[in-house]
Amino acid sequence: MKIMYANARGLKGKLTSLKIALSETQADVVAITETKLNNQQSIKIPGYIFQLNNRPSKEGGGVAFLIKKTFAKYVSLIPNDPNKKHEAIWIRLNSSTSLYIASYYGKQESDSRKLVQDDLDLLANKIKSYSRQGSNVLLL
DSSP states (O other): OOEEEEEOSSSGGGHHHHHHHHHHHOOSEEEEEOOOOOTTOOOOOTTEEEEEEOOSSSSSOOEEEEEETTTGGGEEEEOOOTTOOOOEEEEEEOSSSOEEEEEEOOOOTTSOHHHHHHHHHHHHHHHHHHHHTTOEEEEO
């Protein structure tokens, strides 16, 4: 399995570069942060399924996964809690030992200390929960 991570800083303007990287790496799973897409936008890359979790209330940010279609039968998307303003998207790879992978975009220095701590606590609790189940966790 090949996993790739990219901080796009705007995915629409990086599609050519992304397609070249996919061609060269043959990545099965791609975690992307800072897509800067809105909830109505999507991207299409032949051979891949696109999953997106965007900021609900302001522009910027956004996290996503590209999953190779031939690999998708081994992947489950983990639903996000709609009441949390947590900028992450999680998938689970179903194998003999399950692996949870998150594409996570953390809070910034301009956010309040409490907001940053609450976000990190939520992330830590998810990681602990999956680890207690005997699963491995990969945070990108």
